[in-house]
Amino acid sequence: MNTSNEIRNIVIAGGGTAGWLAAALFAVHMPNVHVSLIESEDIGTIGVGESTIPPFLGLIRKLGINEQDFIAKTQASFKLGIQFPDWREKGHAYFHPFGQIGQPIDGNDFYHCWLKAKMAGYAGELQDFAPASVMAGQGRFMLPFKAAQSPIGTAAYALHVDARLVAQYLRRHAEAHGAQRTEGMISGIDLDADGQIKSLTLKSGEVIAGDLFVDCTGFRALLIGGAMGIGYESWADQLLCNRAVVCQTENVGPPPPYTISHAQDSGWRWRIPLQTRAGNGYVFCSDHITDAEATEALLRQVEGKVLTNPMIVPFTTGIRKKVWHGNCLSLGLASGFIEPLESTAIHLVYRTLDFFFRYFPDKSFDPALQADFNRRIYADYEEIKDFIILHYCVSQRRDTEFWRRVTSLPVPESLKARIDVFRASGALREVGPEELFRSPSWYSVYEGMGVRPSRYNALTDRLGTDELKHLLDQVKPQLDGFVKTLPMLQAFLDSFCPAAA
Numbered sequence: 001m002n003t004s005n006e007i008r009n010i011v012i013a014g015g016g017t018a019g020w021l022a023a024a025l026f027a028v029h030m031p032n033v034h035v036s037l038i039e040s041e042d043i044g045t046i047g048v049g050e051s052t053i054p055p056f057l058g059l060i061r062k063l064g065i066n067e068q069d070f071i072a073k074t075q076a077s078f079k080l081g082i083q084f085p086d087w088r089e090k091g092h093a094y095f096h097p098f099g100q101i102g103q104p105i106d107g108n109d110f111y112h113c114w115l116k117a118k119m120a121g122y123a124g125e126l127q128d129f130a131p132a133s134v135m136a137g138q139g140r141f142m143l144p145f146k147a148a149q150s151p152i153g154t155a156a157y158a159l160h161v162d163a164r165l166v167a168q169y170l171r172r173h174a175e176a177h178g179a180q181r182t183e184g185m186i187s188g189i190d191l192d193a194d195g196q197i198k199s200l201t202l203k204s205g206e207v208i209a210g211d212l213f214v215d216c217t218g219f220r221a222l223l224i225g226g227a228m229g230i231g232y233e234s235w236a237d238q239l240l241c242n243r244a245v246v247c248q249t250e251n252v253g254p255p256p257p258y259t260i261s262h263a264q265d266s267g268w269r270w271r272i273p274l275q276t277r278a279g280n281g282y283v284f285c286s287d288h289i290t291d292a293e294a295t296e297a298l299l300r301q302v303e304g305k306v307l308t309n310p311m312i313v314p315f316t317t318g319i320r321k322k323v324w325h326g327n328c329l330s331l332g333l334a335s336g337f338i339e340p341l342e343s344t345a346i347h348l349v350y351r352t353l354d355f356f357f358r359y360f361p362d363k364s365f366d367p368a369l370q371a372d373f374n375r376r377i378y379a380d381y382e383e384i385k386d387f388i389i390l391h392y393c394v395s396q397r398r399d400t401e402f403w404r405r406v407t408s409l410p411v412p413e414s415l416k417a418r419i420d421v422f423r424a425s426g427a428l429r430e431v432g433p434e435e436l437f438r439s440p441s442w443y444s445v446y447e448g449m450g451v452r453p454s455r456y457n458a459l460t461d462r463l464g465t466d467e468l469k470h471l472l473d474q475v476k477p478q479l480d481g482f483v484k485t486l487p488m489l490q491a492f493l494d495s496f497c498p499a500a501a
Contacts, residue, residue: 015039018332094448
């Protein structure tokens, strides 16, 4: 092994959640590598979404961070899933839970057992058997792993977080493990004869050299886009929303343990309740509503006193044509953006870093590693993009020009194949071990949006319909009854991890 060719100096351009998450992971897991981060207090953090998904908790633990301390100091709250009002049609709402839905019955997938009973007139809904959905519906919470043998043991959870406090927390953790911060604005990027980055020059005149550079400069993508010329693949023709207006409000009453993603006439609106406030935003298509109209619509619907002036955030859905090129890795908004309907932004940062560690190069930056890494990351982005499109393309809404347009768009072949297979047999196509969205997610959105198979799996015919109905009638009250014994979310927060001042 040629140790002289090993990467010893990593320079991260830009802070925020992406930058400090990268700094923390490199510093914790590569203690023999020098990690430095450049950021300017003059450049704010774009906290477009402040909601996470369950893998985020695994990341926190991997960094050696105490979850209880993290929640208190970031004023976070718990999230059991996402509620989707008005997506299928106006007046209808459904829930996408974290964790499992039911348990296999006699070795058969629970969904198909429920579907067989449903087709025979059973009245119970699919989400009646999802522990996270039942807890969310009652506003109650308990850490599922603390009750692993109970009816809620297969639930999962994530967090609603304050993006600025998360960045500050990760900064303290990264610096405690040796990462160094430099205050300054990047004014120049020096490339060598092969097009690799040699150093960054700050407005102060300071020059910072490195072996590996990580671009966390947001939509500007100063390094990988500006200096190295790697273009951007736009998906604006597949996902029409291109702007968001965001603001923060006071909480009205105790926070519910879920995100609300409420469909609107020209997009959708989120509400993310933290312990001390709520994050709000309207993601919209500028072809169908102006900034002023979207702002007015958001402010008309928010609950509680508005704490911050509404801010417009333009974006282009898509992905960098190469997320890793040469000695530059892009992260966060510099690498791509998918509207935060399923709260995947922070996950994509961690996922990109996780794959990068698997392929971690030396100073030769082998093109074969780059090519396969970029293929894997592209597949992740495409999977999430398709899952987001699913929410739009199967909607029954036709009441505004936006919904008529979005439901008439061509469906990507990769998604169309999934939908066709499911409609025909209830089978889920290519839900592999590396995919983010597992079967409960697909089942929940399909059922919530009114997409149901023409038949159930024939293997469930080993079970009689009356027998299935009897089993379901036993399970549902057991789950309901156990959840009723759990504390309300606010009481759990107050006792376990109250927000730090």
